[in-house]
Amino acid sequence: KQNDNLIEIINTGFIFYLIFSAVIVIIAIFISDYLFGLVNIPPAKIPLAKNVFYISLGIFFFASSFGIFNSLLIGLQKMYQGAVASIFVTLAYFAAVLVLMIMKAGLMSLVTAQLASGIVSVIITLILAKKNLPGLMVTPRKFTLTRLKEMSKFGLQMQVSRLATFASEKYDEFLLGAFSTLGNVTLYNLGSKAASYGKFFPLQFMAPIAPAAAELAALNKADKLRELYINTVKYLNLLAIPIFIFLFFFSDRLFIAWMGEGYETSVLISRILIIGYLSNFLFSVPGNIIIPNTGVPKYQMREGLIFLGINIVASYFLIKNYGITGAAFGNAVSVILSSIYILFVSTGFFKVNLFKLITEVFF
Secondary structure (H helix, E strand, O other), rough: OHHHHHHHHHHHHHHHHHHHOOOHHHHHHHHHHHHHHHHHOHHHHHHHHHHHHHHHHHHHHHHHOHHHHHHHHHOOOOOOHHHHHHHHHHHHHHHHHHHHHHHHOOOOHHHHHHHHHHHHHHHHHHHHHHHHHHOOOHHHHHOOOHHHHHHHHHHHHHHHHHHHHHHHHHHHHHHHHOOOOOOOOOHHHHHHHHHHHHHHHHHOOOHHHHHHHHHEEEEEEEEOOOHHHHHHHHHHHHHHHHHHHHHHHHHHHHHHHHOOOOOOHHHHHHHHHHHHHHHHHHHHHHHHHHHHHHOOHHHHHHHHHHHHHHHHHHHHHHHHHHHOOOOOHHHHHHHEEEEEEHHHHHHOOOOOHHHHHHHHHHH
């Protein structure tokens, strides 16, 4: 009976996310011609740009629609299986990118490799979900309006958060294309990818926190939740800070090993973005791992909207006046300010003294 209820929840959530993601993709395709009319793309490159855009939408669709099966593994406390699979898929993708760059493959090949890694990740997650939940099947017959009503508010807020973050990340590249050249978009994308690798490994160790937070919230153990939050801040940053510091100081050498000479601009971009990403780990990630899993996703949604709102304004003026460097600063400032919002929310939510938290974590 418990498995039947869980299968019902998974199917209802999957269909909800599938429809939501499909609507977003359809709207994006519908307005794509208008968007490309705003961007400074040479006429000969427009077909390539459109294909890359459509593949990026495919990446978003798969990540957004099938994310619930990864949440299932976390809920079943089998998150280590997904983490191991994610590490291997990421390493395979990284190796594919290296090979493609050595072969001097184009942008189309790189985004296709990213799409392929996303699809492989989804397939592996589905296999693991099926293995750990006997009887799991994806069918509209398991969709119920009762479950949808229970999940809609939570699910919609989480999707708005993800969509706002996705839009913010792509907005900088879009403006770069509008105010500068397509080459700057590529350099920015490379710098962003290099900086984002600092987030990957620390997050793999955080998966067990989500089910623990949900269980403690269900048992109404506020003191234990507070302790969990403080320990998460402490140990997450113990993992993240050395990695980001290493990437910051050695990004020039890593780029030479990865891409060769001539990518000094991407190195600068990665260093600026690393400052923002590190602040996100310091201030935001611990709260966002725990609070939504207590049944309160609204703060994460607000953070995403704050990030998007600040980024829209800041990046527009910075990119217009300072080009590719302005894009990185606009993104970093937006991340830092939205992360500080979550820090204050989290300390209030868990009734933790901010000064005491800082002294416990860093001293």
